[in-house]
Amino acid sequence: GAVVSQHPSRVICKSGTSVKIECRSLDFQATTMFWYRQFPKQSLMLMATSNEGSKATYEQGVEKDKFLINHASLTLSTLTVTSAHPEDSSFYICSAREGQQPQHFGDGTRLSIL
Amino acid sequence: DQQVKQNSPSLSVQEGRISILNCDYTNSMFDYFLWYKKYPAEGPTFLISISSIKDKNEDGRFTVFLNKSAKHLSLHIVPSQPGDSAVYFCAASAESGGSNYKLTFGKGTLLTVNP
Numbered sequence: 001g002a003v004v005s006q007h008p009s010r011v012i013c014k015s016g017t018s019v020k021i022e023c024r025s026l027d028f029q030a031t032t033m034f035w036y037r038q039f040p041k042q043s044l045m046l047m048a049t050s051n052e053g054s055k056a057t058y059e060q061g062v063e064k065d066k067f068l069i070n071h072a073s074l075t076l077s078t079l080t081v082t083s084a085h086p087e088d089s090s091f092y093i094c095s096a097r098e099g100q101q102p103q104h105f106g107d108g109t110r111l112s113i114l
Numbered sequence: 115d116q117q118v119k120q121n122s123p124s125l126s127v128q129e130g131r132i133s134i135l136n137c138d139y140t141n142s143m144f145d146y147f148l149w150y151k152k153y154p155a156e157g158p159t160f161l162i163s164i165s166s167i168k169d170k171n172e173d174g175r176f177t178v179f180l181n182k183s184a185k186h187l188s189l190h191i192v193p194s195q196p197g198d199s200a201v202y203f204c205a206a207s208a209e210s211g212g213s214n215y216k217l218t219f220g221k222g223t224l225l226t227v228n229p
Contacts, residue, residue: 004157032215043118043203044158086228093157097215102148103155 003027004096006106014114015086021079021109030096034079034103035069040092047092050077052081084113115141117141118206121219128228130188133191135223137204140185146200148217149189152201162189163211194227200223 003026011019023033030049036044048064048073050056058064064090068080078097081088093108119138127133128203135149145166150158153229164178164187171178191198204220 002160006157009155020153034216043116043221044217046216048217049216085119095157095217100209102160102163103215103217105150105158107155109206 002098002101002104004030004094004104004106008109010110010112012112012114013084015082017113019081019084019111020042021081021092021094021098022040022113023077023106025075025096025098025104028032028096028098028101029074030077031069031074031099032097033097034068035077035079036093036095036098038093038108044093050114055070080110082106084111086113115140116220117144118204118218118220118225120202120204122223123221124206124224126226126227127194127202127227128194129196133189133194133198133225133227135189135191135202135204136227137187137189137220138185138208139187141206141208141218142185144218146207146209147178147180147187148205150203151198152203152222158203179180191225194225196227196229198201198210199225 005024008041033049047062048056048058052074071077095103095105097103148163149161152158162176167220201222203222205217
């Protein structure tokens, strides 16, 4: 149980493109979803927290207009990287939590902007 | 400011022996701690957690110890198996502080269990 599916696993695109990443909880209702970013040899850095049906809460230093988060249902959250540039290249990973249960993670998305 | 620190980037142990992974934290508001295991090209998988009201939690081969006064926790794996080879992340949150259950992660420790 507690499976989180994240798609796509890898994206390579040109600078200026917007990229959408989906995160789905397959067998539980995700009351809260989280989006992280990880740089090489660094820890997972929380970007934003979203609760179903409400606006995401962004961490300090994360541009909300750059990283659009939608959590329209209890099983789906999306992260859209708008007008992506090479500095946005990174590993993005989502997690989901039902109530007070531990967070369960997707397998991540490797984003490469050329 | 690294609030959760895993000072050993890597650890190598022999199969059958004990693996001890360490984690230190600085934020005294943290009251819930988790260990995640991560294989290459996969997301972290939840292993075991501990609340600050306890000092030990055991699940099969995995035991987590918490020393609140030292702000230190450790994960013991015994006996270690080659399949345990992975990166282990320590994470912490302030559950009772209305933080919306945000996790703060360490940088991870790469465990290699040699046959």
